Amino acid sequence: MSELPAKYSRRPRRTAAGAVPGASLEFAPIRIEPAYRKVAAALLGRITDRSISAGERLPPELELARQFGVHRGTVREALRELETNGVLKRERGSKLMMVTRPTRGAVAANVSRALSLHDVSYHDVWEALTALEPPIAGAAARERTPADLQRIDGLLARQTDDLGTDEAVELTADFFRAVGEATHNGVFMLAHEPLVALLVPSLGAMIDKVPQARGRITEAQRRLAATIRAKDAAAAQDWMAKHIRDFHRGFEIARIALDNRVGG
């Protein structure tokens, strides 16, 4: 059946056990990388250095396998790696894989998961939000465009009392996102996303337990929006700081232990 197993020949492995017995020379640890990782690294390199740019389509898997000189299964494993990194997206059927830029949501989801697995506490998240959000609000006040204002106002207009808990929470999260986008700073937009995402579940619990919270949230957001409209960065910082403190207080009133792990 098999003529001769000459495969694997392109990856010469060190089978010779020719280690000098007494030598105490310093050897660098031998770095053996699986092929799928090398393929992934090669592709990722071409993407990060922009020789393949977003929106372009990759050759089909079989063609890639031919070019790299590996099996299609190996290429697929490499592609899967890039896909989870968010730099590739594939659609079913005959569409080719497309190079994309990782979406904020995907990156944020990874970060959230990592934070959650690292046993980060609510307190830690609050501390970070306290540090991060006021400057974000300030930057938003400085940099906002009319379009940003419009989006923020649109969100505020939807804040009514007869919303369900989930919608209210989602709307609050969207408010933070909108403020982040008004900064026109990709770092800010990405930075607070995982934090907001981590808080969303418990925010719902808090709102349910603390009836007055909804009103305070809406009020703070309106004030904040006004300062952003007025391009008053200092006031925006102050109101955002107050807004964050409010959340903190809500959690205390709802008796959510702040040194609990987030997420789950």
Add this chain to the structure above:
Amino acid sequence: MSELPAKYSRRPRRTAAGAVPGASLEFAPIRIEPAYRKVAAALLGRITDRSISAGERLPPELELARQFGVHRGTVREALRELETNGVLKRERGSKLMMVTRPTRGAVAANVSRALSLHDVSYHDVWEALTALEPPIAGAAARERTPADLQRIDGLLARQTDDLGTDEAVELTADFFRAVGEATHNGVFMLAHEPLVALLVPSLGAMIDKVPQARGRITEAQRRLAATIRAKDAAAAQDWMAKHIRDFHRGFEIARIALDNRVGG
């Protein structure tokens, strides 16, 4: 050779083309997920909800394939996905895959790449550092332990004039990391890592072009360390802010355009 192709039977596909002709009803798009994604989701779920905890070992691939009722290749693609997410680590040979928690470095690398691909500018990174690092320094001053102090001092002691550019830059980055760890806040530790990583390459260029930068950096770090030792959070914030401004000025002097893309 093949008796009968009864495979694929466990995934019934809708072959019937029974679409109502004139109906203008709203249909939700049908979500069809590949099997490898479902397997990945199942495993990830068990990890994030802690029913499989870090350090445990997963069953071998063949066993997983048997349990999920899919082919080993499919399981492998799913595992690759988790591996990139950092929740699994595998070693060569007969060792089983081990559940791990994503390392900060891995997560940060993903974030850095995403930021870089999104054309974030130096200015954006500076703005974020200006917002983030002073509060981090303040938290470090409040929360530092003797061990943290020792690590920081160790790094400072290695800051001498006869270091190569690369070592000096790496030492500076490590200083930031050490301050971050002194906060004992996982969010802070993770948050500034990608930013520092993005700056490292250009920081080397800056140091080479601006001779006085090295001295200023060392001086600022010593002062900062002193405030952290004294647990003087306010002073720590101030010195960190100054430190960051210093970097900014260095870049201006070195004529590195601040609206350039970072990374690459």
Add this chain to the structure above:
DNA sequence: GTTGTACTATTGTCCGACAATCATGCCGGT
């Protein structure tokens, strides 16, 4: 012009196989 059909390209999944590696346990020599 719209609708249906055949064809092709591509991805998703499966089957089966072997090489390389690591752990383990056995064995003989000291």
Add this chain to the structure above:
DNA sequence: ACCGGCATGATTGTCGGACAATAGTACAAC
């Protein structure tokens, strides 16, 4: 009793080949 070498089994890495399902396209039919 301790040690290094060797056979063995388990597991991952990779390969070859196969087929089903889907999407796009070209073309004929109405």
